[in-house]
Amino acid sequence: MHRVEKEIARLINECEYDEVTRLFGMLSGGKRLRAKLILKIADKHEKAPLLGAIVELIHAASLLHDDVIDEASLRRGVPSVNATDGSKTAVMLGDILYSKAFTELVSFDKDIAKIIASSVTALSKGEMLDVKMADEFNYDEDKYLDMLYLKTATLIEAAAEASAILAGKDSVSHALYGRNLGLSFQIIDDILDITADEATLGKPAMNDYVEGKCTLPYIYLYKLLDEDDKQRLVSLHAKALDESDSAWIKQKMNEHKTIEKSFELAQKLSNEAMNAIKDDAQLIGILQTMIKRSY
Amino acid sequence: MHRVEKEIARLINECEYDEVTRLFGMLSGGKRLRAKLILKIADKHEKAPLLGAIVELIHAASLLHDDVIDEASLRRGVPSVNATDGSKTAVMLGDILYSKAFTELVSFDKDIAKIIASSVTALSKGEMLDVKMADEFNYDEDKYLDMLYLKTATLIEAAAEASAILAGKDSVSHALYGRNLGLSFQIIDDILDITADEATLGKPAMNDYVEGKCTLPYIYLYKLLDEDDKQRLVSLHAKALDESDSAWIKQKMNEHKTIEKSFELAQKLSNEAMNAIKDDAQLIGILQTMIKRSY
Numbered sequence: 001m002h003r004v005e006k007e008i009a010r011l012i013n014e015c016e017y018d019e020v021t022r023l024f025g026m027l028s029g030g031k032r033l034r035a036k037l038i039l040k041i042a043d044k045h046e047k048a049p050l051l052g053a054i055v056e057l058i059h060a061a062s063l064l065h066d067d068v069i070d071e072a073s074l075r076r077g078v079p080s081v082n083a084t085d086g087s088k089t090a091v092m093l094g095d096i097l098y099s100k101a102f103t104e105l106v107s108f109d110k111d112i113a114k115i116i117a118s119s120v121t122a123l124s125k126g127e128m129l130d131v132k133m134a135d136e137f138n139y140d141e142d143k144y145l146d147m148l149y150l151k152t153a154t155l156i157e158a159a160a161e162a163s164a165i166l167a168g169k170d171s172v173s174h175a176l177y178g179r180n181l182g183l184s185f186q187i188i189d190d191i192l193d194i195t196a197d198e199a200t201l202g203k204p205a206m207n208d209y210v211e212g213k214c215t216l217p218y219i220y221l222y223k224l225l226d227e228d229d230k231q232r233l234v235s236l237h238a239k240a241l242d243e244s245d246s247a248w249i250k251q252k253m254n255e256h257k258t259i260e261k262s263f264e265l266a267q268k269l270s271n272e273a274m275n276a277i278k279d280d281a282q283l284i285g286i287l288q289t290m291i292k293r294s295y
Numbered sequence: 296m297h298r299v300e301k302e303i304a305r306l307i308n309e310c311e312y313d314e315v316t317r318l319f320g321m322l323s324g325g326k327r328l329r330a331k332l333i334l335k336i337a338d339k340h341e342k343a344p345l346l347g348a349i350v351e352l353i354h355a356a357s358l359l360h361d362d363v364i365d366e367a368s369l370r371r372g373v374p375s376v377n378a379t380d381g382s383k384t385a386v387m388l389g390d391i392l393y394s395k396a397f398t399e400l401v402s403f404d405k406d407i408a409k410i411i412a413s414s415v416t417a418l419s420k421g422e423m424l425d426v427k428m429a430d431e432f433n434y435d436e437d438k439y440l441d442m443l444y445l446k447t448a449t450l451i452e453a454a455a456e457a458s459a460i461l462a463g464k465d466s467v468s469h470a471l472y473g474r475n476l477g478l479s480f481q482i483i484d485d486i487l488d489i490t491a492d493e494a495t496l497g498k499p500a501m502n503d504y505v506e507g508k509c510t511l512p513y514i515y516l517y518k519l520l521d522e523d524d525k526q527r528l529v530s531l532h533a534k535a536l537d538e539s540d541s542a543w544i545k546q547k548m549n550e551h552k553t554i555e556k557s558f559e560l561a562q563k564l565s566n567e568a569m570n571a572i573k574d575d576a577q578l579i580g581i582l583q584t585m586i587k588r589s590y
Contacts, residue, residue: 015416015420017420017423017424019423019427020423062390065386068382068386069387087382088363088364088426089426091360091363091364092423092426093423095393095415096420098390098393099413099415099416099419100416102397102400102412102415103409103415105397105401106401106408106412107405113401114401117394117398117401118398120390120397120398121310121391121394121395124387124390124391125312125315127387127390128312128315128388131383131387132314
């Protein structure tokens with residue numbers, strides 16, 4: 001991974017603007033899941049670290065804009081750029097990172113460049129859908145999963161597919177792996193928002209629902225509640241929750257096992273991903289680590 | 296130009312999201328200067344309309360984000376997207392347009408794709424510089440022109456250079472033409488902010504200085520004022536101007552002919568542009584129409 005970090009530093013340096021270097025330096029790099037995936041799939045290709053760096057810049061740009069849109073004050077446990085330097089700076093820094101990433105992408109073959117670039121259109125659409133869907137209670141599972149795919153899974157899918165092409169491996173199975181890894185990753189993130197405590201999350205628990213985001217455990221719960229409880233659940237949507245309300249939601253989720261049902265879907269998607277790349281112990285390792293986060 | 300509009304409509308349609316189509320439909324297309332330039336330079340090339348559409352999407356995306364950053368409520372005389380649908384929507388729509396444009400850019404040769412993509416990094420940097428420079432009174436002409444180049448001229452330069460390559464024409468002279476067209480266009484815009492009335496501008500006059508933007512007429516004025524008047528000018532920077540203050544600034548600008556001096560630079564840059572492409576009557580026509588806006 002130091003090769004990826006070196007490429008990231010070089011690209012930031014090439015922006016030739018101290019303010020960009022300073023602001024980028026304040027971001028927590030995170031797990032670099034996407035770059036790790038690219039290195040594991042195309043480890044021998046000399047351009048794999050550059051592709052990893054490009055995808056991480058795109059991911060960083062999308063998080064900068066997401067935090068502006070969600071008015072998030074924390075990101076990976078540290079204050080977000082919109083919190084420290086204002087939303088405008090976060091928008092501009094995101095634009096610089098996006099365009100620098102796209103500029104570097106041009107040096108790759110057209111099929112690879114197109115896969116990565118079009119995944120960014122998908123993720124931007126996903127972010128817009130996510131915001132629109134938060135306006136009212138959504139109980140449509142398919143609609144929710146379509147949005148998750150666009151918002152979270154497409155860039156991981158693109159990273160896996162593009163690096164498979166770079167390495168001369170099967171792109172269809174790797175794309176499926178990336179897609180399902182992304183989906184199950186996000187479903188588990190959604191579960192943790194309900195089950196983990198504030199200290200672990202680095203943000204208040206059950207924040208998704210307060211922000212209007214109806215994740216799978218809420219969608220499954222809605223379907224299983226009687227009419228009165230359905231109404232109560234919907235009435236709490238997109239509002240600050242007091243302790244009795246959040247306790248009631250958790251109790252109902254326990255009763256109807258909606259966390260377990262959500263986890264089962266994550267596991268099913270993860271198993272499909274594992275089947276797609278069955279001989280690759282390293283890629284299986286990434287999946288297993290990810291799934292283990294939830295317990 | 297209908298070929299460009301058709302391509303733009305196709306690209307928006309390919310985003311497959313009604314909300315994007317609706318929001319994009321609300322934007323005023325503006326003069327489409329960049330696309331016109333591309334069509335004039337590479338009129339016979341079958342991909343010229345697509346290149347024009349890509350550059351117009353990039354330009355629209357940059358204006359959407361600029362309006363969020365400048366908190367502008369009007370754009371080309373109609374309410375901005377951030378005013379009608381909120382800043383978040385404007386950020387997301389801009390991201391979708393940027394990434395769709397970059398995706399389409401992949402179908403061009405690498406040199407063309409790189410020229411357009413890297414100009415977007417430059418313009419994003421230019422926007423950030425513009426905002427930072429508004430924090431205090433700037434009297435450095437070179438610093439101001441460097442920012443103008445990044446913010447306004449690079450995309451026009453890139454459009455001219457890329458379309459020259461597409462058409463097999465001289466890219467160096469066309470790049471110079473585009474750069475200087477962009478610079479003189481913006482200098483004249485800066486002049487109009489002072490000399491035109493609110494009805495013509497579609498926004499309050501002298502708005503630049505109120506927003507902290509020290510354009511050339513202010514930079515030249517500062518250099519020519521005595522110490523007391525320098526202090527008075529600086530004390531008015533980035534504040535709402537009452538009638539006596541704005542009258543005083545205009546009177547001093549008249550006295551020291553700083554509007555004329557700014558116009559002379561625009562004309563000099565425009566003449567250089569004309570010399571670069573002397574045999575091309577159509578490109579000369581674009582320059583002349585642009586320069587005439589000011590009187």
